Ligand code: HEC
């Protein structure tokens with residue numbers, strides 16, 4: 140009885156040993172560094188079940204792999220790709236602040252102060268264009284712009300550096316298949332894949348709408364003000380008539396920040412600086428208000444430090460100009476003079492804005508630094 144056990148054990152041990160002695164086919168071919176399996180990444184599928192999110196219509200969603208995302212995350216946090224080796228995307232885009240630049244009005248890039256305030260980075264896969272003036276149409280093109288204009292990327296140095304990092308080399312291969320070489324374009328594609336996974340869909344507001352959390356009376360009042368003509372925020376910050384939870388309508392508008400007699404009087408031409416179309420001057424991308432409590436200071440130039448200052452602006456000091464949004468001349472906006480909210484309404488609106496904070500987003504370990 141004992142003997143037969145031993146025999147069986149010996150049999151399996153022999154098979155195991157044989158299997159392991161089999162020469163690797165890649166080694167036989169003499170290219171043991173590049174077995175084909177190195178060139179196959181694991182496909183990543185974007186979530187499709189996010190509550191009240193519009194359908195994802197992004198052509199880059201189909202080419203995502205876990206390895207491409209892991210690579211993009213490493214690049215996003217890697218300071219070695221900047222000109223002086225001291226900055227990364229993450230230097231201005233901090234996860235704790237929903238990837239905005241914690242409290243800084245302007246950031247410092249490789250060439251001096253940035254022209255505008257660094258926005259939050261979230262749900263970018265659903266955005267039709269990028270930057271306050273919408274000058275880039277894909278996340279990869281945006282990344283190229285940022286690498287050159289914020290980080291002073293020197294492409295040949297970056298590629299040489301990445302070729303010395305065995306983890307990056309492996310990830311480039313798996314993410315981009317054969318030929319999985321390290322190219323400038325693949326750097327941007329990897330960043331794009333990582334940024335597409337920066338999804339915020341779990342604020343108290345999301346939970347409230349799904350009956351997973353309850354609102355206080357003040358939060359309810361604030362929601363009512365936000366989502367009706369009383370405060371009239373929904374016309375620009377909610378799309379599909381308040382149905383979509385991106386909390387922006389993704390259009391360009393002039394929300395009455397400055398008075399101007401002619402379109403040349405705007406300190407920053409915004410969208411007009413790109414299209415050179417008179418009707419676009421002074422217009423900026425309607426920002427998503429997700430995580431807004433974390434992303435101050437506010438507006439394209441960071442002029443407001445607190446959310447109450449923003450509420451006071453919409454209430455008491457909007458300004459007329461040739462491109463002011465027509466919505467600010469209608470409804471309760473007193474023909475461009477502001478909403479004239481009373482203090483309790485302002486407090487309620489503020490409490491509602493706080494419910495847009497998504498702590499699971501800023502604590503998502505998959506978005507944090509891998510180093
Ligand atoms: C020095 C600070 C700084 C660095 C470094 C930086 N950014 Fe930014 N980022 C900004 C500023 C400022 C803006 C807004 C500029 C504008 O709209 O004109 C911005 C805008 C963006 C946007 C547009 C978001 C939107 O909603 O339209 C994305 C995406 C982005 N950055 C990603 C990146 C990536 C990726 C990197 C690294 C390659 C990077 N940033 C590096 C400061 C920085």
Ligand code: HEC
Nearest residue numbers: 370371372375392394423425426437438439449453464466
């Ligand atoms: C006519 C369209 C419009 C309406 C109505 C509107 N907004 Fe805005 N909002 C914008 C635009 C456009 C910006 C960006 C302006 C800029 O920076 O030049 C903005 C910016 C903001 C910001 C700063 C976002 C950031 O990331 O810096 C907050 C906060 C905000 N709005 C809250 C509100 C609230 C609260 C209401 C309702 C009381 C409201 N908005 C009504 C268009 C609008």
